[in-house]
Structures are given as C-alpha cells and as structure tokens.
Amino acid sequence: METASKEGELALSEVIVVTSGKGGVGKTTTTANLGVGLASQGHKVALVDADIGLRNLDVVLGLENRIVYDITDVTGGHCRLRQALIKDKRFEGLFLLPAAQTKDKTAVSPEEMKELCGELRQEFEFVIIDCPAGIEQGFRNAIAGADRAVVVTTPEVSAVRDADRIIGLLEAAELRDPKLIVNRLRSRMVRQGDMMSIEDIIDILAIDLLGVVPEDDMVVISTNRGEAVVQDDRSRSGQAYRNIVQRIKGEAVPMMNLDEGGLMYRLRRMIGLK
Amino acid sequence: MLMEIKKAAPGKGTMAFSPGDTGDLIDDNTILVQRTLRSGQKVHFDGNIVVLGDINPGAEVVATGNVIVMGSIRGVVHAGAAGDEEAVVMAFRLKPTQLRIATHITRPPDEQAGDPEQPEVARIKNGVVTIEALLTDRQGVI
Ligand SMILES: Nc1ncnc2c1ncn2[C@@H]1O[C@H](COP(=O)(O)OP(=O)(O)OP(=O)(O)O)[C@@H](O)[C@H]1O
Ligand SMILES: [Mg+2]
Numbered sequence: 001m002e003t004a005s006k007e008g009e010l011a012l013s014e015v016i017v018v019t020s021g022k023g024g025v026g027k028t029t030t031t032a033n034l035g036v037g038l039a040s041q042g043h044k045v046a047l048v049d050a051d052i053g054l055r056n057l058d059v060v061l062g063l064e065n066r067i068v069y070d071i072t073d074v075t076g077g078h079c080r081l082r083q084a085l086i087k088d089k090r091f092e093g094l095f096l097l098p099a100a101q102t103k104d105k106t107a108v109s110p111e112e113m114k115e116l117c118g119e120l121r122q123e124f125e126f127v128i129i130d131c132p133a134g135i136e137q138g139f140r141n142a143i144a145g146a147d148r149a150v151v152v153t154t155p156e157v158s159a160v161r162d163a164d165r166i167i168g169l170l171e172a173a174e175l176r177d178p179k180l181i182v183n184r185l186r187s188r189m190v191r192q193g194d195m196m197s198i199e200d201i202i203d204i205l206a207i208d209l210l211g212v213v214p215e216d217d218m219v220v221i222s223t224n225r226g227e228a229v230v231q232d233d234r235s236r237s238g239q240a241y242r243n244i245v246q247r248i249k250g251e252a253v254p255m256m257n258l259d260e261g262g263l264m265y266r267l268r269r270m271i272g273l274k
Numbered sequence: 275m276l277m278e279i280k281k282a283a284p285g286k287g288t289m290a291f292s293p294g295d296t297g298d299l300i301d302d303n304t305i306l307v308q309r310t311l312r313s314g315q316k317v318h319f320d321g322n323i324v325v326l327g328d329i330n331p332g333a334e335v336v337a338t339g340n341v342i343v344m345g346s347i348r349g350v351v352h353a354g355a356a357g358d359e360e361a362v363v364m365a366f367r368l369k370p371t372q373l374r375i376a377t378h379i380t381r382p383p384d385e386q387a388g389d390p391e392q393p394e395v396a397r398i399k400n401g402v403v404t405i406e407a408l409l410t411d412r413q414g415v416i
Contacts, residue, residue, distance in 0.1 A: 162313070164330050165332065168315050171312075
C-alpha cells in the first residue's frame with residue numbers, strides 16, 4: 001500500500017475526498033466514520049460536506065440543530081471559516097463544515113474549494129470531504145483541493161462501473177492512486193455466487209483496497225442515533241471502519257476475516273501484506 | 275445487424291498469429307495506449323491501437339486498423355472501422371461487451387461461457403466474426 005511508505009513519519013494535514021460516482025453507496029457513512037474514528041484517537045479532523053443542496057453529514061453526526069453558517073457563507077465572505085465550523089458533541093478535535101441546503105452545487109467554485117482546503121489544513125491533521133454523487137460540478141468542486149481520494153463502491157455491477165468512471169476522472173485530475181472501500185458486502189451471497197466478490201471488483205478496478213465493510217444493520221441503527229458505528233465495539237462494521245482508520249493513518253492492518261474461506265488470505269495478498 | 279460472436283470449437287481452428295498474416299500490423303500508423311481505459315473513456319484512431327492495460331466495461335476503442343490489447347477487453351471495441359474486413363482484435367482476455375469489425379456488429383452469446391483462459395483473436399471468417407485461440411508459435415513469431 002502506498003500509505004505504508006509513509007509509516008513512521010507523521011502524515012500531517014492530509015485532505016482526503018470520499019467519492020463514489022453512484023449515489024447511496026456509503027460516502028457519507030464512510031466520511032462520518034473516518035472522522036469519528038480519527039478524532040477518537042485524538043486527531044484534529046475537519047469534515048467538509050460538499051454535497052451542496054443535499055446536505056446530510058450534519059444529520060448523520062447529530063449536529064443539524066447547531067448549524068448557523070454553511071460552506072457557501074464562508075466562500076461568499078459572509079462569515080469567517082471559524083464561525084461556520086461546528087464542534088462535535090463528543091470529540092474535542094472533530095469539526096464539521098456543513099453544506100448549504102438551499103443553494104445548488106454551482107454556489108461554490110473549484111478555486112474557492114481549493115482555498116478553503118488550504119485554510120483548513122493549517123489547523124487540522126485530516127480534512128475529509130464528503131463528495132456528492134455524480135460526475136458534474138459538485139464532484140469537480142469536491143476533489144479540487146484534495147491530496148488523496150477514497151472511492152467507495154458496493155459489490156454491484158452498476159456501482160463498480162461508476163467507480164471505474166470516477167477513478168478515470170480522478171486520474172485525469174492528477175489525483176493518483178485512489179484507494180478502494182467495498183461497502184455492504186454480504187459474504188454469504190458472494191459464496192453462493194450471487195454477489196460480486198472482492199476479487200471480481202479488484203480485477204476490474206485495479207486499485208489498492210483500503211477496506212471491506214460488511215452489510216450490517218448496526219450502520220443504520222447508529223446513523224439514526226446520530227452516532228458512528230466505528231465507536232461500537234461489538235459490530236463487525238465498526239471493526240471494519242476501525243481498521244480502515246488505521247490504514248488511513250498508514251498502518252498495515254490485516255483484512256478482517258469476513259468469511260471462513262480463504263478470503264482473508266486472498267485479501268491480504270491483494271493489499272500486499274503477504 | 276447485431277450478431278452473436280462465433281466461437282471456434284476448442285482445439286479446432288486455432289491459428290498461428292504472425293505479422294506475416296496481417297501485413298498491416300507492420301506500419302508506423304500505430305498508437306500505443308499505456309494505461310487502462312476506464313468507463314467513459316474512449317480512444318479513436320486512424321490506424322492500429324495497442325493498449326497496455328485493460329479496456330473496461332463502458333470504455334470504447336475504435337480503430338481503422340487492428341486493436342491489440344495486452345490485458346482484458348470488457349468494453350466495446352471496433353476494428354477496421356472504415357470498412358477493413360481484414361482487421362483483427364486480439365486480447366489476453368477477450369470478453370467484450372460488443373465487438374465490431376468493419377460493418378459486422380457482434381456480441382457475446384447470452385449464456386455465460388466463463389473466462390477465456392488464453393489470448394484470443396477475433397476476425398472475420400467466411401463473413402462471420404469468429405474468435406479463435408491465439409497459438410503461440412515456438413518457431414518464433416509471437
Ligand atoms: N455497511 C452498511 N450496512 C448497512 N447499511 C449501510 C451500510 N453502509 C451504508 N448503509 C446505509 O445506506 C444508506 C446510504 O448511505 P450513505 O448516505 O452513506 O450513502 P452516500 O453515498 O453518502 O449517498 P448519497 O450519494 O446520496 O450522498 C444509508 O441509509 C446508510 O445507513
Ligand atoms: Mg452522501
């Protein structure tokens with residue numbers, strides 16, 4: 001893994017965009033869990049909701065009722081960045097820059113986004129951007145200030161197709177080496193040949209695997225409580241997100257055994273651990 | 275008309291693929307694409323196209339000459355796009371969404387045949403687009 005090379009040295013101020021192409025595959029869930037996971041380990045993290053017009057990162061984090069200013073107020077010069085940043089209820093170092101609900105995706109330009117990320121990286125170790133679905137202006141804005149990209153997909157042909165499209169666009173935008181998260185995997189269905197396997201997906205996308213999150217009701221339950229499943233010690237999805245957090249930090253964590261078969265071995269080989 | 279691709283029976287109809295077979299492989303009108311073509315990307319070229327990577331589903335490659343892919347073809351490929359019936363398509367793994375040679379438009383049979391295990395060549399034979407295993411010839415050529 002690319003991040004392994006950074007081991008030892010402190011990865012300071014990284015701007016990471018979470019993308020997918022297809023909607024509803026888990027970008028917002030991933031952004032929230034990465035943020036909470038990193039902040040719970042004492043890191044200073046800013047989450048940016050770039051899904052302007054369809055904001056929901058604030059809801060997932062249970063912070064909706066604290067919003068006064070949003071990202072377009074900052075870029076439009078109506079308030080200072082500090083005023084718009086919402087401090088999380090639980091974690092000292094976690095902040096959210098909410099999206100505007102009443103504007104559309106052209107309300108922010110890529111240049112403004114770049115500037116904003118530049119400002120955020122002076123104060124935060126991790127800036128994580130929740131990208132809107134699609135390949136239009138909103139996507140271009142979200143990736144404009146990023147150093148790295150994470151691509152989320154589900155094990156469905158259409159989601160993988162869109163992920164492939166996004167990877168092509170990321171490469172064209174010089175965001176090299178995006179990392180993959182496969183979300184909502186159901187290992188029983190994979191075993192029965194009714195769902196794409198991790199191998200099938202990697203075969204097409206040919207990028208490094210950052211992690212695999214199983215389908216888990218706890219994700220929905222936590223989200224509805226305004227919590228992140230990464231804090232739930234008992235759930236498998238929580239464990240999967242904790243592993244992803246460690247890998248984001250550049251640590252080599254073996255893939256979870258989601259299956260009793262030879263899956264783990266294959267996964268480990270895929271990310272170059274074995 | 276959209277026809278099914280004909281698959282030569284295993285062991286039969288394999289052919290040695292050498293530059294001598296297709297004289298137009300030896301010219302300088304060839305472009306080398308050194309990356310995987312992903313969904314939404316396309317390459318059109320007046321000549322031959324060689325891809326060092328895959329052609330993913332949703333990607334498109336159109337050449338007036340031959341198309342050679344050192345990887346998997348899963349997208350749409352058109353060789354001989356200006357009407358050259360001699361044009362061929364070759365890949366390490368030939369699993370196209372659609373394969374076109376000259377004016378022949380074909381798709382794989384609906385029943386899944388499993389992954390091809392060896393490099394294959396598609397070309398027009400007796401008026402039908404036919405896929406054959408690519409024989410690696412010890413005497414030389416490929
Ligand atoms: N591993 C999982 N198991 C079960 N449910 C999940 C899982 N991951 C996400 N979900 C659910 O799927 C839905 C969509 O997730 P999410 O909002 O994170 O997707 P998104 O990619 O941000 O969507 P959009 O493109 O609309 O922004 C949510 O209801 C979420 O709770
Ligand atoms: Mg979302």
